[in-house]
Amino acid sequence: MIRHHAKIVLPALAVVLVAVPALAAGGDLGVVEKQPINLSAIAMFLAFVLLTLGITYWAATRTRSASDFYTAGGGITGFQNGLAIAGDYMSAATLLGLSSLVFAKGFDGFIYTISFFVGWPIILFLMAERLRNLGRFTFADIASYRLDQSKIRTFAALGSLAVVCFYLIVQMVGAGQLIKLLFGLDYAVAVILVGVLMVVYVTFGGMIATTWVQIIKACLMLGGGAVLTLLALSHFGFSLEAMATSAVASHKEGIAIMGPGSMLADPVSAVSMSLGLVFGTAALPHIMMRFFTVPNAREARKSVFVASGIIGFFFLLVCILGMAAITIVGTDPQFFEGGKVGGKLLGGGNMPIMHLSKALGGDLFLGFLSAVAFATILAVVSGLALAGASAISHDIYARVIKKGQCSEKEELRVSKLASLVLGALGVVLGIMFEKQNVAFLVGLTFGIAASANFPILILSMYWKGLTTRGALWGGLAGLISAVTMVILSKAVWVVVLENPAPIFPYEHPALFSMTLAFLVTITVSKLDKSARASAEIAAFDDQYVRSQTGIGAAAASGH
Amino acid sequence: MSDPIYEQVRGNPKFAQLVKRRGRLALLLSAIVLVSYYAFMMVVAFAPQVLAVPLSEGGSLTIGAPIGAAIIIISWLLTGVYSHFANGPFEQLNNDIVRETLK
Numbered sequence: 001m002i003r004h005h006a007k008i009v010l011p012a013l014a015v016v017l018v019a020v021p022a023l024a025a026g027g028d029l030g031v032v033e034k035q036p037i038n039l040s041a042i043a044m045f046l047a048f049v050l051l052t053l054g055i056t057y058w059a060a061t062r063t064r065s066a067s068d069f070y071t072a073g074g075g076i077t078g079f080q081n082g083l084a085i086a087g088d089y090m091s092a093a094t095l096l097g098l099s100s101l102v103f104a105k106g107f108d109g110f111i112y113t114i115s116f117f118v119g120w121p122i123i124l125f126l127m128a129e130r131l132r133n134l135g136r137f138t139f140a141d142i143a144s145y146r147l148d149q150s151k152i153r154t155f156a157a158l159g160s161l162a163v164v165c166f167y168l169i170v171q172m173v174g175a176g177q178l179i180k181l182l183f184g185l186d187y188a189v190a191v192i193l194v195g196v197l198m199v200v201y202v203t204f205g206g207m208i209a210t211t212w213v214q215i216i217k218a219c220l221m222l223g224g225g226a227v228l229t230l231l232a233l234s235h236f237g238f239s240l241e242a243m244a245t246s247a248v249a250s251h252k253e254g255i256a257i258m259g260p261g262s263m264l265a266d267p268v269s270a271v272s273m274s275l276g277l278v279f280g281t282a283a284l285p286h287i288m289m290r291f292f293t294v295p296n297a298r299e300a301r302k303s304v305f306v307a308s309g310i311i312g313f314f315f316l317l318v319c320i321l322g323m324a325a326i327t328i329v330g331t332d333p334q335f336f337e338g339g340k341v342g343g344k345l346l347g348g349g350n351m352p353i354m355h356l357s358k359a360l361g362g363d364l365f366l367g368f369l370s371a372v373a374f375a376t377i378l379a380v381v382s383g384l385a386l387a388g389a390s391a392i393s394h395d396i397y398a399r400v401i402k403k404g405q406c407s408e409k410e411e412l413r414v415s416k417l418a419s420l421v422l423g424a425l426g427v428v429l430g431i432m433f434e435k436q437n438v439a440f441l442v443g444l445t446f447g448i449a450a451s452a453n454f455p456i457l458i459l460s461m462y463w464k465g466l467t468t469r470g471a472l473w474g475g476l477a478g479l480i481s482a483v484t485m486v487i488l489s490k491a492v493w494v495v496v497l498e499n500p501a502p503i504f505p506y507e508h509p510a511l512f513s514m515t516l517a518f519l520v521t522i523t524v525s526k527l528d529k530s531a532r533a534s535a536e537i538a539a540f541d542d543q544y545v546r547s548q549t550g551i552g553a554a555a556a557s558g559h
Numbered sequence: 560m561s562d563p564i565y566e567q568v569r570g571n572p573k574f575a576q577l578v579k580r581r582g583r584l585a586l587l588l589s590a591i592v593l594v595s596y597y598a599f600m601m602v603v604a605f606a607p608q609v610l611a612v613p614l615s616e617g618g619s620l621t622i623g624a625p626i627g628a629a630i631i632i633i634s635w636l637l638t639g640v641y642s643h644f645a646n647g648p649f650e651q652l653n654n655d656i657v658r659e660t661l662k
Contacts, residue, residue: 107610107611107621107623110623110624110627111600111603111627113627113631114596114599114627114630114631115596115600117630117631117634118592118593118596118630118634120634120638121588121589121592121634121635121637121638121641122589122592122593124641124642125585125586125588125589125592125641126585126589129645240620240624241614241615241618241619241620244618244619244620244624245618245619247619248619255619258611258613258619258620258621258623258624259607259608259610259611259621259623260603260607260610260611260623261607266604267600267601267604267605270600270603270604271600274600297645298645298646298650301641301642301645301646302642302646304638304642305638305639305641305642308634308635308638309635309638309639312631312632312634312635315631316631538561541561541565541569542561542562542565545565545568545569545574546565548574548577548578548581548653549568549574549577549653549656549657550653550657551564551565551568551656551657551660551661552562552564552565
């Protein structure tokens with residue numbers, strides 16, 4: 001199983017951030033065995049669903065304006081938003097994927113965990129206050145602030161939608177597989193259940209309900225992780241050294257797992273992957289949207305401080321859990337197929353932490369953690385659906401088609417309709433992709449976010465010289481190159497199209513496609529001598545004042 | 560065609576001061592995080608044995624473990640440093656600018 005893991009390292013990494021689906025993406029879950037129905041897990045999950053439906057009902061009574069719907073009226077505090085951001089980021093894949101990487105690869109898993117973290121401080125230092133001061137409902141608001149409303153807004157909205165749809169498929173497929181495995185439900189039933197709940201949360205409760213679902217889920221995950229870590233530490237007399245010594249004795253590779261291994265032998269892949277994850281994350285529409293839910297830049301900063309504290313703490317716990325699992329799960333025949341230690345892990349390579357919870361806390365704790373994993377998927381898809389719906393209703397319908405001439409009520413109706421359509425689409429695509437390897441969708445999601453959306457976003461905030469023409473050409477260059485490289489990479493060219501060898505040797509395109517997008521955007525902008533271009537450049541100074549001081553943004557929170 | 564309010568802010572020396580000081584802090588902190596992270600990654604790629612040295616004679620934990628944990632913890636503490644200054648003295652300065660402009 002360890003050797004098997006070495007081969008799937010890159011997709012597994014991608015998975016980590018991306019979520020459960022990556023499970024499937026790693027090729028590890030593939031088509032999983034349906035498990036016997038787990039009653040305690042289902043009971044706990046039902047309790048979660050009832051609680052969140054109650055919150056949705058309460059949120060619905062408070063969701064009246066478009067601003068309530070998209071951004072909870074800007075009324076979320078920094079602390080609450082920090083929890084919700086952490087909830088968005090600590091996906092089921094973080095819990096399952098990172099811990100299984102440590103379980104399989106030791107220190108290399110830890111290095112990846114660090115890579116997934118360092119983006120957060122950078123988002124705070126360079127982006128948080130400008131995002132808050134310039135944005136209203138969507139990322140396209142910022143990108144099109146001083147550029148051509150219909151062109152750039154359409155491009156940015158389509159970029160968001162592409163990211164949302166690919167990510168949604170990945171989540172849906174992962175949800176179906178995981179639920180089938182943990183709860184013993186049918187794949188299709190699981191996918192439909194996720195789709196229905198997501199639509200209910202979003203259409204009735206909007207951002208208020210979505211935020212609270214995230215907050216509750218973040219607390220459950222943090223609590224569950226902390227208790228499990230305490231149980232694991234007590235197993236080794238609260239000594240990390242004892243845990244490490246035992247892990248070294250239990251692992252095939254022995255002492256080698258305590259230092260950097262073969263996974264990162266190629267710095268180009270490592271850097272490309274980390275660029276894609278860091279800047280792709282910064283440009284995920286549902287993550288950016290969270291910055292518009294707080295009343296001002298001050299609370300936005302506070303929320304990143306809280307979020308990164310929780311994420312960092314949780315990531316460290318996850319690594320300890322992965323290390324504990326090496327001994328506790330890795331030497332226990334009950335967790336291996338046919339009871340063969342060192343063979344194939346029951347349920348696939350992403351399950352060590354689930355088995356660990358069973359070994360340390362029994363069926364009840366396993367049920368709890370399964371329910372948390374399901375809750376996590378629900379929370380993430382809700383955020384995605386809301387981001388997609390706002391791109392359709394706010395950007396494309398209200399701003400581009402109606403040129404801002406439509407009533408708030410009409411815009412709200414369109415966004416609810418849009419979330420219904422996205423929900424249906426998610427279910428249909430989720431079922432269609434059941435037997436597919438969705439690893440390439442993970443690459444596409446982050447490739448497009450980092451290469452098509454991020455360069456436009458960051459340059460629009462930082463570079464005076466950006467013009468509409470430059471942003472369009474650069475965005476297209478990033479989009480096309482990212483998609484092409486993913487198609488030519490192993491995940492599609494070899495795994496899906498069954499060619500013998502990949503044409504593009506790396507799993508992640510960001511190092512190349514993002515660089516290209518920046519170069520094209522800057523060159524075309526510089527060559528753009530049109531009258532519109534000079535007006536756009538002149539408009540930067542006012543935008544700059546607003547991005548720094550928030551003057552003019554106060555109205556954006558709608559209070 | 561500039562909005563007179565924004566024009567006025569740009570003329571305010573406090574604005575130049577805010578932008579310069581807060582921008583410098585943001586850049587400095589970003590540099591600390593990125594340099595330490597990429598330095599760590601370069602050691603991983605080119606001198607991995609450095610991180611595999613045991614913490615104690617004959618022990619299993621290596622110095623890579625506390626170094627890695629330190630990158631996470633220090634980066635987080637730096638977000639605290641930034642929030643402290645940006646939400647404290649700089650926010651004060653910002654509020655002054657807003658007040659002087661909108662009075």
